Amino acid sequence: MIVGGSGRLVGEPIMKDLKEGRMALFTIAENVAKDVAYFHSCQAYGQAAEFLSQYGTKGSFIAITGHLKTWKDSETGFTKSAIVADRVNIPKSRE
Numbered sequence: 633m634i635v636g637g638s639g640r641l642v643g644e645p646i647m648k649d650l651k652e653g654r655m656a657l658f659t660i661a662e663n664v665a666k667d668v669a670y671f672h673s674c675q676a677y678g679q680a681a682e683f684l685s686q687y688g689t690k691g692s693f694i695a696i697t698g699h700l701k702t703w704k705d706s707e708t709g710f711t712k713s714a715i716v717a718d719r720v721n722i723p724k725s726r727e
Contacts, residue, residue: 633699634697634698634699635698635699636695636698637660637696637715638660638662638694638695638696639661639662639663639669639670639672639693640661640691640692640694641659641690641691641694642658642660642661642690643658643690644690645657645658645681645684645685646658647681652677653678653681654677654678654681655675655676656675656677656680656681656684656685656688657675658674658675658684659671659672659674660674660694660696672715673715674696674698674715674716675701675714675715675716675717676696676698676716676717680717680718680719680720683720687722692722693722693723694720694721694723695722695723696715696717696719696720697717697719698715698716698717698718698719699716700714700716701713701714701715
């Protein structure tokens with residue numbers, strides 16, 4: 633499933649080094665109404681992760697496209713999901 637969205641970074645991206653390259657974990661807040669926001673857990677790998685490490689700061693408005701990833705948490709047994717951002721962009725008009 634291809635997903636896309638935009639919002640502000642809730643915090644600084646958390647960078648992790650993997651054998652295959654770098655990974656960024658981040659959350660975006662998407663305003664959907666005056667007092668309503670959805671919070672999306674996201675992951676980025678490779679170039680998208682590097683872009684976030686250089687340009688993504690808390691409060692930055694970003695746009696992402698990617699796909700939905702689901703997995704079963706080994707500690708809790710709950711099913712979790714995150715958006716895997718294949719592309720990350722920081723639109724100039726919202727900064």
